[in-house]
Each structure stands twice: as C-alpha cells, then as structure tokens.
Amino acid sequence: MRAPGGVTGAPLLSLRGVRKSFGTGAALNVVLDGVDLDVEQGSCVVVVGSSGSGKSTLLRVVDLLEDVDDGQVLLDGEDVADPWVDADAVRARLAMVFQQYNLFPHLRVLDNVTLAPRVVHGRRRAEAEDAAMAVLERVGLADVARAYPDQLSGGQQQRAAIARALVNGPELLLLDEVTSALDPELVGEVLDLLLSLRADGVAGGPTTMLVATHEMGFAREVADEVVFLHAGRVHERGTPGQVLDDPQRERTRDFLRRLR
Numbered sequence: 001m002r003a004p005g006g007v008t009g010a011p012l013l014s015l016r017g018v019r020k021s022f023g024t025g026a027a028l029n030v031v032l033d034g035v036d037l038d039v040e041q042g043s044c045v046v047v048v049g050s051s052g053s054g055k056s057t058l059l060r061v062v063d064l065l066e067d068v069d070d071g072q073v074l075l076d077g078e079d080v081a082d083p084w085v086d087a088d089a090v091r092a093r094l095a096m097v098f099q100q101y102n103l104f105p106h107l108r109v110l111d112n113v114t115l116a117p118r119v120v121h122g123r124r125r126a127e128a129e130d131a132a133m134a135v136l137e138r139v140g141l142a143d144v145a146r147a148y149p150d151q152l153s154g155g156q157q158q159r160a161a162i163a164r165a166l167v168n169g170p171e172l173l174l175l176d177e178v179t180s181a182l183d184p185e186l187v188g189e190v191l192d193l194l195l196s197l198r199a200d201g202v203a204g205g206p207t208t209m210l211v212a213t214h215e216m217g218f219a220r221e222v223a224d225e226v227v228f229l230h231a232g233r234v235h236e237r238g239t240p241g242q243v244l245d246d247p248q249r250e251r252t253r254d255f256l257r258r259l260r
C-alpha cells in the first residue's frame with residue numbers, strides 16, 4: 001500500500017540540526033546529535049533504530065514534550081522549538097499516540113475522546129460527542145463508546161487512543177511504538193487501522209505521520225521514507241525498499257541483520 005496522491009512536496013515538519021542530551025558531566029548522554037529530517041504534507045516518515053537510539057526523544061521533541069538543546073523544529077516554517085512559541089497553539093496542530101495508551105481509566109471511551117475537544121478547545125458537549133462518535137466509528141469502536149478502558153482489549157484501548165488523537169483533526173500524527181505494549185495477537189488490528197488511515201485519511205485527506213516503530217513489516221507497507229537513526233544522527237534514509245532491502249551502510253545492515 002502506498003501513500004495516496006496527497007503528498008504536496010512541501011515539508012510540514014523540518015528538523016534542522018536538532019540536538020538533545022540528558023544528564024551532565026560524566027553522565028552526559030547525547031541522544032540527538034544534529035538530526036535533520038523532513039516530513040512532507042501527506043507523507044509518512046518512519047523512524048527505525050536500535051532500542052535507545054532516540055526515536056521516542058525525537059517524537060517528544062516535535063510534540064514539545066522535551067526542549068531541544070540546539071537546532072530548529074520547523075512546523076510550516078515556524079520554529080516551534082523557540083521557547084517563546086505558543087505551545088498550546090502548536091500542540092493543537094499535532095497529536096501523539098504513545099506505547100502505553102494513557103487513557104483515563106475513570107472515563108468512558110467516549111469521554112476520553114471528547115475530553116480535549118471540550119476542555120482544551122472549548123467545544124460544546126453535543127458537538128464534541130458527534131465528532132468523537134465519528135472517529136470512534138472510523139476506528140471501529142462505536143459499539144464500545146460507553147465502556148470503560150479496562151473493559152476493552154489492549155488493541156481496542158490503543159484504537160481508542162488513536163481516536164482521541166484524531167478527534168481534533170491534527171495536521172501531523174506522531175506515533176510512538178504504538179504496538180509495543182500489545183500482545184502479539186492484537187498487533188495486527190492496530191497496524192491494519194493505521195494502514196487504513198494512511199490509505200484513506202480521516203476527513204478525506206491523507207494523514208501526515210511521523211512514526212517510530214520496531215515493526216519493519218509495517219514500516220515497509222506504510223512509509224514513504226524510512227529513516228535509520230544511529231548514534232544520534234540520521235545514518236541512512238530512503239524508500240523502504242532502499243533502506244530495508246538494499247541498505248548502503250554497514251550499521252544499517254547490522255541493525256537489520258540483528259532483527260532477523
């Protein structure tokens with residue numbers, strides 16, 4: 001399956017020389033060491049790399065959950081890493097789905113999905129519920145809208161978290177290892193949903209995605225571009241065929257060999 005014909009060629013997101021480290025002195029851990037990356041409107045970029053290579057940190061930097069030490073995070077050309085930026089306005093344009101679904105256990109699925117539209121965006125309850133039911137329908141959960149999270153399977157909970165991410169029509173969807181916490185038999189339903197979102201979009205348009213994953217099969221099917229992160233840098237990038245089937249650099253070959 002390939003991206004629909006909505007890729008415009010203009011980067012929605014560009015990272016330029018992004019640096020991020022944790023700790024100080026002898027404990028300094030340089031995680032991102034000058035990352036350059038572009039995500040075009042309507043495209044899907046998949047970040048792969050060993051555990052600890054900085055995939056989550058990269059996504060968290062884009063979602064403004066981590067400050068950068070240096071470099072630019074350009075959303076439509078505006079540097080959102082600038083400390084003076086209106087973070088709420090930026091976050092309203094993005095949505096992130098995490099490995100752990102992070103649903104509120106005391107709220108029904110529908111209320112989890114309507115929370116941000118109502119509280120953050122000030123939408124009226126009826127309007128927020130209509131929007132929430134539409135996305136719950138889209139992810140195949142309309143019939144469990146009134147259930148609590150612990151009444152759902154892990155796969156259903158992750159689909160509810162995806163519905164929550166989609167409800168405000170984000171311009172960029174950030175997916176951080178969204179199948180890693182799932183039992184193997186539940187992974188397929190979430191990947192199928194993401195493939196279908198990629199193919200058909202949500203409101204008729206393609207969904208722009210930046211994805212961190214260990215699922216190479218998924219990367220192969222969903223990505224316009226695969227980016228291999230190593231030692232804090234983009235070590236190799238290209239189409240899934242180029243990076244996953246015909247890697248040019250030894251580190252990339254090592255990484256792929258170890259997965260087999």
Ligand SMILES: Nc1ncnc2c1ncn2[C@@H]1O[C@H](COP(=O)(O)OP(=O)(O)OP(=O)(O)O)[C@@H](O)[C@H]1O
Pocket residue numbers: 022023029031049050051052053054055056057058177212
């Ligand atoms: N808040 C933090 N404080 C200190 N160190 C952190 C923090 N967040 C991440 N790190 C460190 O940054 C490095 C990269 O972590 P990150 O979670 O980004 O990697 P990853 O590629 O997503 O790994 P995985 O595939 O295992 O999820 C790790 O060494 C991790 O310990």
